Amino acid sequence: MSKSTFFSSLFFFLILLIAGCTNPPTDSGGETDREESQEEETEAAFSHTSNNEVAYASMINVHEEVIGHVRFYENENDVFLEADFKEGIPAGFHGFHIHENGICEANASEGPFSTAGGHYNPDETFHGNHVGDMISLYGTEEESAYLFTKVDRFTPDQLIEEEVAIIVHSDPDNFANIPERYQSEESDSPGPDKDTLQTGDAGHRISCGVVEPISQEQKS
Numbered sequence: 241m242s243k244s245t246f247f248s249s250l251f252f253f254l255i256l257l258i259a260g261c262t263n264p265p266t267d268s269g270g271e272t273d274r275e276e277s278q279e280e281e282t283e284a285a286f287s288h289t290s291n292n293e294v295a296y297a298s299m300i301n302v303h304e305e306v307i308g309h310v311r312f313y314e315n316e317n318d319v320f321l322e323a324d325f326k327e328g329i330p331a332g333f334h335g336f337h338i339h340e341n342g343i344c345e346a347n348a349s350e351g352p353f354s355t356a357g358g359h360y361n362p363d364e365t366f367h368g369n370h371v372g373d374m375i376s377l378y379g380t381e382e383e384s385a386y387l388f389t390k391v392d393r394f395t396p397d398q399l400i401e402e403e404v405a406i407i408v409h410s411d412p413d414n415f416a417n418i419p420e421r422y423q424s425e426e427s428d429s430p431g432p433d434k435d436t437l438q439t440g441d442a443g444h445r446i447s448c449g450v451v452e453p454i455s456q457e458q459k460s
């Protein structure tokens with residue numbers, strides 16, 4: 241081997257060596273690791289949807305047709321609520337609460353689902369702070385609604401024990417957020433009046449469902 245051939249071979253060898261060191265370790269292996277850890281994260285985030293369903297409510301409309309479900313999931317630290325309506329929720333926001341009686345009578349004399357009573361309110365406080373007050377339900381243009389949210393004012397066991405119902409209202413909930421610059425005709429002082437402090441002015445009741453425990457058969 242001539243000197244120049246030797247040096248050019250050495251040079252070529254060094255280039256290969258440097259390329260080997262600077263390339264990320266086996267491209268495909270790195271991708272797989274990343275995909276696997278992403279999968280694990282996704283599984284962890286949604287594990288409550290497959291494993292820990294503890295309570296549910298079948299939601300009926302005023303014609304007593306089932307239009308959706310509300311499900312409660314629990315893990316060591318958190319409680320989650322999932323509401324899934326395939327139909328029957330008009331476009332826009334709707335008051336969405338837990339009411340004190342687990343009785344959903346569509347033909348009740350005082351109006352559909354009036355049998356469910358007032359908001360679930362064991363602390364006897366005002367609307368916005370009721371234990372049964374929840375994030376609003378949003379109806380899409382096609383009148384479906386989907387909601388997944390974390391809750392911490394109640395536990396599913398508590399709801400089962402208290403025999404309560406979930407109600408969807410016709411109108412948006414104002415959470416009694418009425419600034420002092422408004423004066424109600426029904427009240428002597430500015431801000432929210434008695435009705436608003438009890439209901440959030442969310443209108444009549446369009447859907448109702450009793451909270452029930454998930455049985456072992458339903459789990460498996």
Ligand SMILES: [Cu+2]
Pocket residue numbers: 335336337338339359407409442
């Ligand atoms: Cu309500």
